[in-house]
Amino acid sequence: MVKPKVGFYSLTGCQGEYLTILGMEDSLLDLLSLVEVVEFKLASSVELPVSVDVAFVEGSVSTKKDLEYLEEIRRKSGTLVALGNCAVWGGIQASTTGTDWKDLMRSVYGTDENLYGFLGEHKGLSEVVQVDYELQGCPIEGREFTELLVDLVRGVRPVLPDYPVCVECKLREIPCLIVERGLPCLGPITVAGCDARCPSYDTACIGCRGPLRDEANVSGELETLLKRGYDRKTLIDLMSMFGARYGEVAKLVAGR
């Protein structure tokens, strides 16, 4: 069997997706034996490949360099997979969406000059190129990555969750943190796949997997939590932490 050629690429981020993959110690060697890894800078010194069957890209598109690199990866790849919240929604750095880039530069670098070829915003990949699959999470879940990779190797179309974290909470029979404890949980608007990780650790979902694309009921969530006494700024800040570029949240952020 010819093994598919796979590349792992990084734009602006913390490389948490790759640390998650390297953290799957029990299955890592088996998993990587299914494919031919032709590029993985974090783990290996090899040169940029001519082309790959599957490109995994993590990080946000934040600089001119990111943009050019991503366009090149797109040209040279069969299937392109966005890995993690940075690649899907621009990451935690996209929570500055709506702030003038000069203001950001001034407050951090003390200059109005555009350093590092900053694009002025931190974007997800699909805002720039065509993306075939999006695996959400900050960071991704190792189990989801394994399933996706195996499906792609077998030529099966991967099925990714299109329902909120609440569904997984119910399946695990965890009492609702909003209803029972009044916590500001973002489970209702956040895409599932983490097996309700935070609620299972007695903590409210902070939305690190990003909004359920096209279906997150942001105004419903806001209304529910406003009724429970949270102030508007707190809630918008919370929702914008990992979802500032989602349409409904972006509108709230802009009107803040």
Next chain:
Amino acid sequence: MREIRVEHLARVEGHGNIEVVLDGDEVKKAILRIYEGPRFFERLLIGRRYYEVPDIVARICSICPDPYQVASSRAIERAMGIRVDRQVEVLRELQLISDVIHSHALHLFFLALPDFMGYKDAMSMLDKYSETVKLGLKVKRAGNAIKEVVTGRTVHGVVTKPGGYTRVPRREELERLAKQLEESIEGAREAIRVFSSLPMPEFARESNQYIAVDPGDAYGYSGDHLLTSDGERYPVERYMELTNEVTVGHSSAKHSSYKGRSFMTGALARLLLNRHRLYGEAREAYGKLEDKIDPSNPFSNNLAQAVELLYSVERAVDLINGLLDEGIRDELMVEVSPRAGEGVAVVEAPRGLLYHHYKLNDKGEVVFANIVTPTAQNAANMDHYLRIAARNLRGLGDEELKLRLEMLVRAYDPCISCSVHLIRLRREP
């Protein structure tokens, strides 16, 4: 003129390259250039509520999110006058140790070792060294297992907050964890065996200075004071005197100095300054290696990491057994009423000192944040030793020289993403 460029350093976290310019026997330039994309973390913290901070700052780094969570929690507790109990302190020490184990194992077996063995990566080493790689994976796995149990996730844990943890581990989880750690210790021994048998490169030797935390009685990764290799001891509140950060034109990380000279922080600094605080098998191992650990050679950092790996596994087992003996209490978090204040804290991340400094308003919102990362502190020292290496190796061909320079930078185990998130850069005129 001869120009040597290592484009995009592999096997380090983040994006950087090495640039060296030689003019005959003279080294005109020797720098690690860091070109990570800007993420504006200090700006995104402003206006955020105190309890959001550990979740936000964790995202600065994926190799070492735990020191960020612990340091920020502690600095915020100081700002608001909160005291946590001993159980929280022990869990935090475990959290810091988890990162040391997984990060050192990753660095030693997967990022550094392939260089010494002449491979491009650990995967290619499998045919000949599968036992070593598998032992490395096993001990790394044990570090991640601590993260899963204590923090809820291997990258960016979910339960660490100012005031404590939203959930404390269950007895059965801790029992399983102690067993797993005990079974993984062979990996730490293997790291010591392998790295102590490797020839230590000698091309970048010169007297160095070091700074590390004063961990108190036992060797460890946090404290309220800093120790320097010239015998001084500083309270953490005076950290600015130890970092003296200045902006430089060539790198998006600021450069630090102590008494006018660059310094090194990280495993080697900790081991040299705190070796008498080691105990157990790690102390014996250190005794046997003492002659090999050369304070004037940054490559000794690899061996220091191996000793720390062994110590950390042993220490984690002790801490867990201590918790089990005392009986783990399902403590709720300390009740917090927000108030204005200012707090500083320091911890040791795997690659060195990490300072967090916050000012909060009376609603508990961040109005000022300063984070000084280990790689930023090491940046000037890396450049210094790159210069020495370039001078000593100038006779080599380009490819050979590039590899040695890359190895030198990797010996510092730099974490580039961390180094750049907080800088105020003034362009040089």
